[in-house]
Amino acid sequence: MAPETSANVTAGRHASRPSAGEDQPFPPGDYPLVVVGSGPGGLQLSYSLRRLGVEHAVISSDPAPGGMFRRWPFFQRLLSWTKPYAPVERGSRAYERYDWNSLLAEEPENRALQAGLMDGTSYFPSRPEMERNLVTFTEHTGIVVRYGCRWESTRREPGPDGDRFVLTTSDGEYRCRVAVFAVGVAEPYTPPTPGLDLVPHYADTRPAETYAGKRIFIVGKQNSGFELATGLLPWARSIVLASPSPAKMSVVTRSLVGIRARYLQPVEDNVLAGGVGILEASIERIERAGEGLTVTVRPSAGGDPVTFEVDEAIAATGFVTPLRDLPALGVATYGSSRLPAQTPFWESATVPGIYFAGTISQGAAGLKKHGMPANSGAVHGARYNARLLAGHLAEKHFGVPHASRRLAEAEVVPFLLDEIRLAPELWHQRAYLARVVSLDATRGVADEGFTPLANFLDAGGPDAIAATIEANSEGAVYPVLYLRRAGRAEERVLPGHPLNDFSTDEHRRGLASVVAEAGIGAAVG
Amino acid sequence: MAQLMELTDELGSLALFSDLSRAQLEAVAHSFEEVWFSEGERILREGLTGTGFYVILDGEVAIRAGGREAAVLGRGDFFGEVSALLGDAPSADVVALHSMRCLHLAAPALRDFLIAHPAVTYRMLLDQTRRLRNTMRSRG
DSSP states (O other), rough: OOOSSSSTOOOOTTTOOOTTSSSSSSSSEEEEEEEEEHHHHHHHHHHHHHHTTTTOOEEEESSSSSSGGTTOOOTTTSSSSSSSSSSSTTTTGGGGGSSSSSSSEEEEEEEGGGGGGGGGSSSOOBBHHHHHHHHHHHHHHOOOOBBBOOOOEEEEEEEEEEEEEEEEEEEEEEESEEEEOOOOOEOOOOOTTTTTTGBBGGGGOOOOOTTTTTTEEEOOOOOOHHHHHHHHHTTSSSSEEESSSOOOOOHTTTTTSBBBBOOHHHHHHHHHTSSSEEEEEEEEEEEEEETTEEEEEEETTTTTOOEEEEEEEEEEEOOOOTTTTTTHHHHHHTTTTTTTTTTTTTBOOOOOEEEGGGGGGGSOOOGGGGGOOTTTHHHHHHHHHHHHHHHHHHHHHHHOOOOEEEGGGGGHHHOOOOOHOOOHHHHHHTTTEEEEEEETTTTTEEEEEEEEHHHHHHOOOSSSEEEEEETTTTTTTTEEEEEEETTEEEEEOOOOOOTTTOOOOHHHHHHHHHHHHTTGGGGGO | OOTTHHHEEEEETSSSGGOOOOHHHHHHHHHHHEEEEEEEEEEEEEOOOOOOEEEEESSSSSETTTEEEEEEEEOOEEOOOOHHHHHOOOOSSSESSEEEEEEEHHHHHHHHHHOOOOHHHOOOOOOOHHHHHHHHHTTT
């Protein structure tokens, strides 16, 4: 919950020093905290931990930073944008709302790196541009990682101050009180449908030109399926996509749930009868037939099975979380991606001391008000989770005091008004992260930084106001204030605005009214 | 898509979905989302808008209104339909009594789901009717 300040910055102080005879940092041994993974989640967490002076090791099986962006998306262009020219100054905090891909730094020269690494042909960075962004951030901020060190198994053993985790790796054993896994939702999954093992997974798709003139069947209608279909449109003779339920579209769900606009071309091809089939059907079986395959499906609406003869099929059947033996250690998982069940602060709900960062942090789903998910599965949401997690770990496990900042009563309304206007944490993590102003009777009014909304609502604490940005399924975006008194929170919804401008007199008055309700009389003006 | 076949089997064993074909169950498994709650976690919060419809896959919840425990629901039971259908904020907290899994459908999607699956709607109506009858009996 602590806002990052420069007061406790010790960047570099705890960077691991290679021991004698070691070319690599972080040799196996005892560490207060170990982070596994060098994708955006692991990098952001390590950066933020160092800013707070928390000693830790980072290990990764990869040879260099970047995580999944070292390989995917398959067709080499991201779904997340960075706008080189935005309504606010590049590098400012407010600019983060328009830059979904840069990691968060306090030093001005390390902010908004992605925009400077793009060639101008698209506001979606290419995969190599994103990889360069992450490598540049790592190099410029001095993040240290032991690469080529593969986490293989995990166990618990008694230590001098309670249980420790032992991570067995390809390089040896790491012991720690706290372990954070930022290993992505990156393990290809193929369901046990008969014959589906005959076809390659999305992760093993060949270059597009090798599908020239072929009839392609794609199992799955999420973004990965439609990404393949879009990339194969110039090459395939025909394409069929199938899964049991209708494809959702992001422009309809008004969230990142569903097919993104960039991959909608196969949908238009389908509705204009161009040769793409999109079916609501479950896959019964896939069988070899000469040089090709037969795919038998059962329509969800009922009726007899239908068989397709195709040349190739691809299983765009998703990815699961590569947790290795953590479930055997007691880490509960749930859902189609086998995400670990987590507390609002991204700690395993069943094994204290094990945390998650990066895209796995979506396992702490939050309130999902009106069905709208947070963006924790993407860099522009997970980066804020990771920064907040660093502050939480520092305070809970390493004695770094939570930093709060006193506010004069007259400052509260303009402060919160600025936050609901500009805070990228609130805009990207809607109804998920909240800016908190506490109203302690003895300490006075203070900015407490950000916290997960679920934590604010359910963990109790002093009287306080939490500000969020929220959205509903009709597309309305609006600020919401939560007024917590005697441990119980009530909701106060402020109006939206056609251009999402929350700096109006109406918003200031609404905010002042809630602040007055909280008993901060001097703030009402 | 992982584990959806297992979830499909699980759905078929719940009374609410027991009239659906295998293909329909698979579609339901794709439409709903599995969610996890820890012991003591609030799933619905009294007075807070934007909730959803939940079906309990395993575990139990307590419905608490005004500091009083009004009911306990278990596997196969559902909750949240009143606020989801009427658009009101819940009038009670719903709290997980143990670690538990539910199926979740966002409130805006519930109407279309019920219209598309009348057999499920009928099962819900039966359950609601029983709850109403029991409430009336308990009032004498």
